[in-house]
Amino acid sequence: MxxxxxxxxxxxxxxxxxxxxxxxxxxxxxxxxxxxxxxxxxxxxxxxxxxxxxxxxxxxxxxxxxxxxxxxxxxxxxxxxxxxxxxxxxxxxxxxxxxxxxxxxxxxxxxxxxxxxxxxxxxxxxxxxxxxxxxxxxxxxxxxxxxxxxxxxxxxxxKFNQDLGGSGSNLRTPSCCLGMSRCEWACYNTQEAAYQLTHEYQDELHRPAFPYKFKFKFDGCPNCCVASIARADLSVIGTWRDEIQIDQEAVQAYINGEIPPNGNAHADGDWGPFDIQKEVIDLCPTGCMRMEDGKLVIDNKNCVRCMHCINVMPRALRPGNDRGASILVGAKAPILDGAQMSSLLVPFMKMEEPFDELKELIENIWDWWMEEGRNRERLGELIKRKGFRELLKVTGLKAIPQHVKEPRHNPYIYWYEEEVPGGWQRDIKEFRKRHLR
Amino acid sequence: MAYEEKKEMLLKELEKKSKNKTKFYFNDLAKILGEKPRMAKKIVNELVDEGKLVFWSSGSTTMYSLPGIGKQAAAEGEAKSEE
CATH class of the missing domain: 3.30.70.2500 (Alpha-Beta Plaits)
Structure with missing residues (x-):
């Protein structure tokens, strides 16, 4: 009752x-x-x-x-x-x-x-x-x-060898995808990275002194199974910097219907015969694929790692061999100030133990955020408020084309005074000698 | 100011402020201490370990308060409710 x-x-x-x-x-x-x-x-x-x-x-x-x-x-x-x-x-x-x-x-x-x-x-x-x-x-x-x-x-x-997770103004429990344990696309060992960083940052995980929450998430490839790009203040997303590996025989097998596309995930519907042009090449977001003399050709420089072609034809296409991760920063869910996706900070970093390069980057970012962040301000909001330029300064990174989200969106480029020869001062007389009024 | 003196100073300052306010952000404490965040964290955490400060958490944000102050103290039978 x-x-x-x-x-x-x-x-x-x-x-x-x-x-x-x-x-x-x-x-x-x-x-x-x-x-x-x-x-x-x-x-x-x-x-x-x-x-x-x-x-x-x-x-x-x-x-x-x-x-x-x-x-x-x-x-x-x-x-x-x-x-x-x-x-x-x-x-x-x-x-x-x-x-x-x-x-x-x-x-x-x-x-x-x-x-x-x-x-x-x-x-x-x-x-x-x-x-x-x-x-x-x-x-x-x-x-x-x-x-x-x-x-x-x-x-x-x-008894269970298990710790408490993070809550409050702490580093939150780092999370990762299955990674190399089950997935052929994992470009680095996500579980190892999550494990190492969890141990390294015990103090940050258990003793709150941040302005607000901070999340790491480790995705092994750009499929982003733990949604790091949408949820983590620091997203580590597996990628490669050489070329997508192509097995041309397997490409033909897909075209001839010998291998079902998408690992046979869509077997329950009748989608007709596989059409590589319609289902792969035309859907490439940068149009960097084509068939040439019966062979699949990829212009790798224009590949944005959307993973679509690899997902559709896993037997024919694989991530490249020179693997590591892209580091992005500033994502958050929509509680304050709207949802935000991560912004690319480091296009490629080798992800090898003991992950020193990553740790140095993280600590520089934390020092900045702990000093400049307002109460309940996530890293993404601080970057928006102070500017990406400021983030580059504190992390000691140089601006590169990959940081530009939309070319020609804003015509002004802001320099620090010390970056400009002679600073903001100029000798007007010297200037007038070269440029008449 | 010596390390121990800083701890005392922080507690005194919080006692003064606690008349109007029961919870403080970490940044407020760092400001009172006049220290950079990492040093302030060390001092504040020692005070927590000594039981002179307590964490308060909403789940998403953590704040600090003097023990026995604030509405949850009543629920734990530690002090009379202020409400």
């Missing part, structure tokens, strides 16, 4: 789609029955009360959660987000309902033993409700009481 009547929430069950309300009700019932005789460390009716407080919010049309909190584990300023209900007497099960963010294993590889272990832990010491995964990639444990935080943290670190 549910603890609270929830007619409004029940509406969400009535549709044909799966509903979280169904899940929560099933789990509330499970917790009441407690078939495994778990000695719950937080109230048994936490899920019932969660449904109750949500129903009340639907009735009142306002939230009953307070904003933020002072909870955490010793020495850490992130990874725990305090949540308190403002109706604790009505819903004692969720009087404290803190969130814990857990650093996900790279590439999100789990053993079933590990998953069972963390689920058991969270059922024992928390609400048992979790998100796999938050948008930064963490495992998100939803709802426990303050006195359980240290206990959960101890078990996570000592």
């Amino acid at each position: 549910p603890k609270h009547e929830t007619p409004l929430l029940d509406q969400l069950i009535s549709g044909p789609w799966p509903s979280f309300v169904d899940d929560l009700k099933t789990y509330a019932e499970y917790r009441r029955k407690n078939p495994n005789n778990v000695e719950y460390q937080i109230p048994e009716d936490v899920v019932d009360d969660l449904l109750g407080v949500l129903e009340l919010s639907y009735v009142d049309k306002e939230t009953h959660w307070k904003h933020g909190g002072i909870v955490g584990v010793f020495g850490y300023g992130g990874g725990v987000i305090g949540r308190y209900c403002d109706q604790p007497e009505k819903f004692p099960g969720v009087a404290h309902f803190h969130t814990m963010r857990i650093n996900q294993p790279n590439g999100k590889y789990y053993s079933t033993e590990f998953l069972r272990g963390i689920c058991d832990l969270w059922e024992f010491r928390g609400s048992g409700i979790l998100n796999m995964h938050g948008s930064t990639g963490d495992m998100v444990f939803l709802g426990t009481r303050t006195e359980q935080l240290e206990e959960v943290f101890f078990e996570l670190t000592h």
